[in-house]
Amino acid sequence: MDIVRPRGTNDFLPKDTVKWHYLETVLRKLCEEFGYGEIRTPLFEDTNLFQRGVGDTTDIVQKEMYTFTDQGDRSLTLRPEGTASVVRAYVEDKLYGEAQPVKVYYMGPMFRYERPQAGRYRQFHQFGVECFGSNHPAADGEIIALAWEFYRRLGLKGLEVSINSVGCPKCRPKYRQLLQDYFRPHLDKMCKSCQERFEKNPLRILDCKNPECKELAKDAPNSTDCLCEECQEHFQSVCAYLTAADIPYKIDHRLVRGLDYYTKTAFEILVDTIGAQSAICGGGRYDGLVAQLGGPETPGVGFAAGLERVLVALDQQGVEIPASSHTQVYLASLGSSADLKAFQLLQELRKTGIIAEKDLLGRSLKAQMKYADKLQADYVLLLGEEELAQNICMVRQMGKSEQAPVDLDNIVLFLKEQLK
Numbered sequence: 001m002d003i004v005r006p007r008g009t010n011d012f013l014p015k016d017t018v019k020w021h022y023l024e025t026v027l028r029k030l031c032e033e034f035g036y037g038e039i040r041t042p043l044f045e046d047t048n049l050f051q052r053g054v055g056d057t058t059d060i061v062q063k064e065m066y067t068f069t070d071q072g073d074r075s076l077t078l079r080p081e082g083t084a085s086v087v088r089a090y091v092e093d094k095l096y097g098e099a100q101p102v103k104v105y106y107m108g109p110m111f112r113y114e115r116p117q118a119g120r121y122r123q124f125h126q127f128g129v130e131c132f133g134s135n136h137p138a139a140d141g142e143i144i145a146l147a148w149e150f151y152r153r154l155g156l157k158g159l160e161v162s163i164n165s166v167g168c169p170k171c172r173p174k175y176r177q178l179l180q181d182y183f184r185p186h187l188d189k190m191c192k193s194c195q196e197r198f199e200k201n202p203l204r205i206l207d208c209k210n211p212e213c214k215e216l217a218k219d220a221p222n223s224t225d226c227l228c229e230e231c232q233e234h235f236q237s238v239c240a241y242l243t244a245a246d247i248p249y250k251i252d253h254r255l256v257r258g259l260d261y262y263t264k265t266a267f268e269i270l271v272d273t274i275g276a277q278s279a280i281c282g283g284g285r286y287d288g289l290v291a292q293l294g295g296p297e298t299p300g301v302g303f304a305a306g307l308e309r310v311l312v313a314l315d316q317q318g319v320e321i322p323a324s325s326h327t328q329v330y331l332a333s334l335g336s337s338a339d340l341k342a343f344q345l346l347q348e349l350r351k352t353g354i355i356a357e358k359d360l361l362g363r364s365l366k367a368q369m370k371y372a373d374k375l376q377a378d379y380v381l382l383l384g385e386e387e388l389a390q391n392i393c394m395v396r397q398m399g400k401s402e403q404a405p406v407d408l409d410n411i412v413l414f415l416k417e418q419l420k
């Protein structure tokens, strides 16, 4: 076939989607327990939302957005992340008028035009949570605890929380200045992007992957040395909550995150087994974003986890995902009247919740038996014209060679009893 799926996207086949269903089930239960309700926002939004929300100088906005003009001449963008959309909904749907904090979660596809590699895709799936209306460090603590508990329930090992504080509009100018003073004498050795970042957003230099910039960044000043009293206290308090919840963490002074909206807390959770794309989750506080997008001054904190990366980590660590349900009863029939009866019986069984299958290809009895074997059906019912005439069917249990007749009028009850 000459048409293939777009680069950086995946097909998830039924054998894969059972894993996704498992993750989704664990996540929904977790969010219910933590008091987060689901929010669903559009997959595309006004392009301005991301330009203003995520930030003009970020890689996401500068290089990675799927932006198009629709037939009404509007510029729309496939969402590259979820926070900006959720903040838009918080403002547009006046959630600030409800009892605070407002705690929501979402899961679904995000789109970024990145260079695809293992664990990095152009369409990927995030699970994210956002908590609005609390500037208390316990909210940061709860968010991180939720992420941590998700991975703990899945049975993932080798995780580490990396945390930093990027300050607030009060103390950040001082840090910015210190960074510029530090990098200025080395500007000519730095990559082109960092030379631009130097003016627009020197914090982002700390995130550069270029080896020379990385080497220079090692000795750059730390943001935590420039924090105002409020940010300093907040940071210490978040760390104390993590300790109280028995969550191990490491302070990473180079962690600045690739989105512009963060204030105070920034964090990531890394897993040591999946190589380069080791961040399975990232987030932080964004106290200015709601106001910046036209709402009342409202603090917010949240994170998003990349679910493809979680699945890769589970796979690499050999964590078993609970098996999905399998066929309980297979109806094998021979002859057209028996086939009709089998079809009727199939619906009866399904009505009672039994997982049942019958042949849909008009195959021979032998081929049907082989297929039942492949499905690993718990029971096989054999129904030929002769059985039909006696109003019975033959019942065989998986793995056994003997079979016994059961009255067709009693078969549903019989199987329900057996499968209890």
Ligand code: HAM
Residues within 6 Å of the ligand: 080, 081, 082, 083, 084, 112, 114, 119, 120, 121, 122, 124, 125, 126, 128, 129, 130, 258, 259, 279, 280, 281, 282, 283, 284, 285, 301, 302, 303, 304, 305, 306, 307, 308, 309
């Ligand atoms: P982010 O760090 O850009 O943050 O993305 C969060 C997570 O999404 C990453 O840690 C990674 O696991 C996954 N991810 C990102 N890009 C890709 C990709 N191309 N392929 C596969 N997985 C990817 C945000 O998106 C923020 N909205 C998080 C947040 C929520 N902050 C506050 N609230």
